[in-house]
Amino acid sequence: MSQKKYTGAKIVIIGGTGVGKTAFAAPPETVEKNFKWGDGFVFMYSITDKESFQEACKLKDILLKVRGQGVPAVLVANKCDLITARNVTEDNGLSLAEQLDCPKYEISVADGMSGVSEVMDEIIIQTKREFVKSLSMLNVEQTEKPRSKLFKVLKKRIGRSHSDTV
Numbered sequence: 001m002s003q004k005k006y007t008g009a010k011i012v013i014i015g016g017t018g019v020g021k022t023a024f025a026a027p028p029e030t031v032e033k034n035f036k037w038g039d040g041f042v043f044m045y046s047i048t049d050k051e052s053f054q055e056a057c058k059l060k061d062i063l064l065k066v067r068g069q070g071v072p073a074v075l076v077a078n079k080c081d082l083i084t085a086r087n088v089t090e091d092n093g094l095s096l097a098e099q100l101d102c103p104k105y106e107i108s109v110a111d112g113m114s115g116v117s118e119v120m121d122e123i124i125i126q127t128k129r130e131f132v133k134s135l136s137m138l139n140v141e142q143t144e145k146p147r148s149k150l151f152k153v154l155k156k157r158i159g160r161s162h163s164d165t166v
C-alpha cells in the first residue's frame with residue numbers, strides 16, 4: 001500500500017448504543033490533544049438541551065486557548081425538528097458563532113442528510129483554504145532563506161497531503 005493511500009485511511013468506529021464510541025474517539029481527558037491535531041472543527045449542540053450549548057461554549061474556550069482564532073470551524077445547532085422543545089435561542093447560537101468566528105447552521109439530522117451535507121461542504125472548504133494558505137506561506141518562506149532538513153521534510157509532507165485533498 002502506498003504512503004499516500006495509507007495516510008488517507010478512514011477508520012470507522014462502530015458498535016451498539018451506549019458502548020462508549022464517543023468516549024473512545026474523544027475521551028474528555030484528551031480534549032485538548034484533539035484540539036491540537038484537528039484541522040477543522042464541527043461544534044454541535046442540541047437546541048433542546050441548554051447543557052449541550054454550555055458544553056459547546058466551554059469547548060470553544062479550550063479551542064481558542066489551544067489554537068487561537070482563525071481555525072476552520074462550523075457551529076451546528078441540531079434537533080431543529082423539536083422546535084417546541086427549544087431551550088437554546090437562535091441568538092445564543094449566533095453569539096457563540098461570532099466568538100468562534102464561524103458560520104452557524106440550524107439543522108435536523110432526523111429530517112435527512114441535507115443539513116449534514118451543507119455542514120460538511122463548509123468545513124471541507126474552510127479546511128482546504130487553510131491548507132492552501134499554509135502551503136503558500138511555506139513557499140514564500142522557502143524563497144526567503146535557506147531551510148533546514150526538517151523544513152524540507154515538513155514541506156514535502158504538506159505538499160503530498162495537499163495533492164491528496166485539493
Ligand SMILES: Nc1nc2c(ncn2[C@@H]2O[C@H](COP(=O)(O)OP(=O)(O)OP(=O)(O)O)[C@@H](O)[C@H]2O)c(=O)[nH]1
Pocket residue numbers: 021022078079080081082107108109110111
Ligand atoms: N429529534 C431528533 N433526534 C435526533 C436528532 N439527531 C440525533 N437525534 C437523536 O438523539 C439521540 C442521540 O444521538 P447520537 O447521535 O447518539 O448522539 P451522540 O452525540 O453521538 O451521543 P453520545 O454517543 O452519547 O455522545 C439519538 O436517539 C438520536 O436518534 C435530530 O435532529 N432530531
